[in-house]
Amino acid sequence: MSALGDGRFGAVLDAEWSVGTRLHGGYLLAVLARAAGESAAGAGHPHVTAVSGTFVEPPEPGEAVASVRVLRVGRSVAQVRAVLAQEGRTRVEAHVTLGLLDDAGPWWSAHEPVRLPPEQECFLAPTDPPGAGMRVPLMAVVEERIDPEHLAFAFGAPSGHGVIASWQRLADGSDWDPLSLLVALDPVPPVSFDLGLAGWVPTIQLSAYIRRLPAPGPVRVRLAATDVGGDRMDEVAHVWDDKGRLVAQATQLAAVRVPADPNPWGRV
Structure with missing residues (x-):
């Protein structure tokens, strides 16, 4: 710059x-x-x-x-x-x-780190995801390992829970910092995949908070949706560092194509 x-x-x-x-x-x-x-x-x-x-x-x-x-x-x-x-x-x-910012822990927190299997037991997201029909160059600079329990959508059986969690590292070995955490807060794939909604999900607005300086090492990221409708979806992300402290959080509004079925999962 x-x-x-x-x-x-x-x-x-x-x-x-x-x-x-x-x-x-x-x-x-x-x-x-x-x-x-x-x-x-x-x-x-x-x-x-x-x-x-x-x-x-x-x-x-x-x-x-x-x-x-x-x-x-x-x-x-x-x-x-x-x-x-x-x-x-x-x-x-x-x-x-x-x-x-400093690296002091929180005075109080309501969020425990998302539970994930060990990194090496999680799926490493590729730059050429099978069946995606597009490359994801981002996966060459961000090493993302997705919880296998959240990959059912890749086999045509999305869970409908609206949650995807993963480990993330910077591929060049750099430690996370306040700027790079903004990338971690907008992970791929979008949580809409876990709802059976395929296709592009462009961000309309994103608000993020960086809470403290992250410890060296990987971060754990949990991405979840709260409500989907009117061709809009929210995505809420939380990021914990290698010491288990919440270091960043974000909410975004994204566009998504919603099918005509008003209740695909049989729930109210």
């Missing part, structure tokens, strides 16, 4: 961080959060702590410009508005809150 002056930063969007032909939503938010951190607001507030992004148009791999406008700089937080543009068109817009 290069500074262009006047709160503008040049970026090159990497096609490797894609699902099919679309750049990954968490990656795009990380690009904007990085620009926010490199702006004047990031001087005393080096970490992204919250981001709310709206995906206006899908950007293409290649050159883009991230523009940052500082809204407020306080003692503990700084708030900025960031826009990712290509060819003069807004592609993604976000409000980013910056602060200073």
Whole structure:
């Protein structure tokens, strides 16, 4: 990322961080959060702590410009508005809150880490998923191992529970940090697969919180849906680090094609 002056930063969007032909939503938010951190607001507030992004148009791999406008700089937080543009068109817009994170555990937490089999007993997601009809280049940079109990959809028998859990590591061996956790919070496959809803699930809006600095090692991710209808679906993600502490959480609204059957699972 290069500074262009006047709160503008040049970026090159990497096609490797894609699902099919679309750049990954968490990656795009990380690009904007990085620009926010490199702006004047990031001087005393080096970490992204919250981001709310709206995906206006899908950007293409290649050159883009991230523009940052500082809204407020306080003692503990700084708030900025960031826009990712290509060819003069807004592609993604976000409000980013910056602060200073540490690795202290929570004072109180209602969420225990999701239970998963050992990493090596979980299914390593490939870049060319069988039957998907598209490549997932993202799986070359993020090593994701999915709980075998949540893979019934791959055999034509989705559970209908609306939950997918996995281990995740960065494939190059890097440790997770506040920026890369934004990628972990938008995992693939979408939880709609566990509901028997195939096809593209584009993110419309995503809000994420980064709670603390993660410990070195893999993270555990649980993705779940709460309600599906009107061709819309929510996805709620929680991420725990290798010490079992909640380090990030997110909620997103996504578009999904809902079949005509109003009650496919025989439940009210």
